[in-house]
Amino acid sequence: MNKTILLIKDTAASSDTTKDLKAAFEKTARELGMEDSVQVVRVSDLGIYNQGVVVKILPNDLIYGHVKPEHVEKILKVTVKEGTPIEDLILRNVVSQTRIVLRNCGVINPESIEEYISNQGYTSLAKCLLDMKPQDVIDEVKKSGLRGRGGAGFPTWMKWNLARTSPGDQKYVICNGDEGDPGAYMDRSVLEGDPHSVIEGMVIAGYAIGAKQGFFYIRAEYPLAISRIETALKQAYDAGLLGKNILGSDFSFDLEIRLGAGAFVCGEETALIASIEGKRGTPRPRPPFPSDKGLWDKPTIINNVETLANIAVVFQKGGDFFSSIGTEKSKGTKVFAVTGKVEHSGLVEIAMGTPIRDIVYNICGGVLNGKKIMAVQTGGPSGGVIPEKYLDTPVSYEHLIELGSIMGSGGMIVMDVTDCMVDISKFYLRFCVDESCGKCAPCRIGGFQMLKLLEKVTDGEATPDDIETIRRIAHTMQKASLCALGQTAPNPVMSTLRYFEEEYLQHVQDKKCRAGKCKKLTRFSISTDKCKKCSLCSKNCPVGAIPGSKEQGYSVDQAKCIKCGRCFEICKFEAIVRS
């Protein structure tokens, strides 16, 4: 008998009062003789805020808000036992997440294959192996409209079909777990929280294309993910879900783990292949595409973790169900790692087509400290910024590209008015310069030179000609770089230039940084009118740059000041002037 799971969470950010409530649920369940059919889990986040204690009931997928101890018995009797919703408690108008990829994360014990199986785990694999031909499997994925979640959005079925029809005595399936965008941890959460879903996706992929071997390529900085996958692999082998004649079928499939050594470029598929082959991780020209000549020159598919985690659902609920979620061309859901100036940062899984504004304001609780939003950055170092006026744009591959950004693998950084757009683009560009493999000249030297020019801008030393040179290098990199890393590295710069050119011009012409982030353009001084000579700034200055006395007052020694802004933040009388 399947258990009903109650996920409880106090959605007030400041407290968690659910301990007693959990005990109350468990006590009442025992009294009602329901202890075997109910499992109560306190969770860290439900993506719902300021709705009191929230209880999410699975599998019914009901969400009750403002739950009090007096509701416990009714919830158990009416909803859990009889399956009837309690209308008064149902939270309405909450933009909720649609959890497909993260369906099991935080819900099941990731180290228990039994729990995965009891949540319909491996039923899709059984269905594929026992009831479907490989071509039927590909057709079902085609019906689902699933596209690659690594960033480029290539139709998954097409990739599989190319590898299936490509001749080869050996073929390979690779799971790309080399997640590396700054601040992104979607794949990590899936690998750690639901390893079997990825394994199931890989075995189905292997069956579909005719592969006998697969590799997990996981970055070595994810030790827990690696250990969870190791555990899950062993369990799957022991259960006959990997290895020879899986589930008694003719299909045999082996899976191994390979570790990435910390190079961002190894997320690029040809560089990843080189890395698995034991070579220096640099991209090679395509064609030939991996589906023709991949790992050890054999037909190979490389799918992202999130893509693979979707596969089992496509077969559990059908391709038609999957394609009913999302927009015309972008189907299903997307997981984002929302960070930056947002009240509730974390992983968010939303249906494609959800407006960005809903993610920021309704799911993540709005901008930190109620400040004004400036822009949202998506797509990580290959992406771009989306200014406030476009926040109602629905999330989809096409819409984001139209705005000059990309879906990417799912990084989403919220920026408020205290963020400098030039500084942000410099941050991303520096990441790409650091991570450039060095193989092709446009990326290797172009990125470096562009970064030097951006540093000139933020140091207040650039001329308008430098902005033109930045555009020229960007165009060169976009057109002449070998792989996507170099081709897209200028995107953060180009998109901030597109939407916030006046900010660049402020740096260049007025030698000013609106946000006060660019140190060389920032000057702190003390307004004698407002200063109460309290000495707080002087005591807190880390470099002793504010000399003076309570009698004579204080001033900032500009030669010593390191522009850290500590005095500005600490002054209670707004006497520190930032200019």
Next chain:
Amino acid sequence: MINAIINGHSVTVAEGTTILEAAEKVQVKIPTLCKHPDLPPTASCGICIVKAKGNNKMLRACCTPIAEGMDIITHDTEIVNVRRSVIELILSKHPNECLTCGRNGNCELQTLAEDFGIRRESYQECVSTISSDTSTGSIVLDPRKCVLCGRCVNVCQNIQDVWALSFVERGIETRISPAGDISLSESPCVRCGQCSAHCPTGAIVENDETQKVWQNIQNPDNYCVVQIAPAVRVAVGEAFGMKPGTNLTKKIYAALKRMGFKAVFDTNFSADVTIVEEATEFVTRFTTAPGSLPLITSCCPAWVDFMEKYHSDLKDNFSTCKSPQAMLGALAKTYFAEKNNIDPKKLFMVSIMPCTAKKYELSRSAEMFASGTQDVDVALTTRELARMIKQAGIDFKNLPDEEPDHLLGDYTGAATIFGVTGGVMEAALRTAYEYVTGGKLKNIEVQDVRGLAGVKEGVVDVGGHKVKVAVAHGLKNVEYVLSKIRTAKKEGTELPYHFVEVMACPGGCVGGGGQPYGVTDELRKARTEGLYCDDRDQVIRYSHENPYVKKLYEEFLGKANGEKSHHLLHTNYVARPEYQK
């Protein structure tokens, strides 16, 4: 066949043809800095980009196969501007030292900068400060000048199988170095110089020793003599705008005399001596000690070094014969010195070689000092010779023909083909056949061992004995040959070969690492034909019939493989570690 359009011109090419190659069919030259005809594309420079209608990305012409119906634009304002921008970016990371560079006037980057009319530095200079690696004495690696095209790494790893060079670091810090950042002399480098032959810039060049030679020529206490290797004569003309393959032997003799050398010898003479020694060695092993077969040639110092590092288990199979360069050095400082009453210590021997490894060979073992002093003092490459001729103000093209010093200067057709792959084998077979049978080979030109196939195998009937031979060039190809030998030895089965020739460089010495720049198969073939033509033109085409060789044995050496020969003309091999560190 694939039908496509390039700049409005229809083109029909075989499937798999790249856009770059297809463009050549319609007289369009797409610029590139990294693609070399010898090597697979690395797609690293980003200069050969073109547009295909309907595709908003630019494609790399060097590595993109042209597809049916493609409509390619190779040159428009945007494409040329992107190319110019890439070249300018590369120049910003490249030192502005053209005037003092080994590739001045013959540099692919310099040519591109000129072709694109680059007249100012658009980007801030960001040249690294890392110092040059001069540790081998043969080649100089200056990472500052490197454009990271990857040709040297590719040729070192995939053509030569040496794996001395690799990429280290990443991003803007990426550079070429032996793995682990050791010096080249501590690495498996065999000094073949193929890296320098393929480098588009001055990042890897030969160690220039021309000034050292000038000083010694001009030193009145010295008696400066010189020898020229077979492959030099058909290549040096390229440096003077002459047709590749033109045989300039006698103009080189004339030039060397005018430069001040007191005697001019020909390494071809000692190639004939090598054949007499090596054919004798082969016949002895073949008839009396078949267990010591196959005999493997040892003329190529890069191959010798490679064998000592990677295949020393087969060192007993190596011919103990020194290379012709080393033999001539030893004979000049003994036989020639004695006959002319010259103090060998004052005799300064220079050799002109197509090869950078020859610089290493000069002191590779104690046997290289057989005359009591270093037998050859300096080895120059063909490129250095061309430079010296120019420095001396010699109008090379219009020089009259002159003769060498006959004692160590006259040669046969068998000797001159030492410069091509298969040549040593062919020359040795001509002589060995006669040693065994007393008669002449039916076909003096052994076609089985000619041509540019990486491994050539053949069977020659030597008086009823089936002599199985193999010829490999390009060090990667030796693996195939040696594996067959090892397998047969291990399993106790019949030997696959009795006689094996190996030359490190593709094409043999005509494609050597010290030859004029820009080597391609086309050039290798032209130089090869120059030497085969020289062979055909010689009255005597058997080494053992060289009258001066006969005289040498009668007057000085005694018999082939005799005691004196062993002392002066033979050497030993030791196992050496691949890495010194």
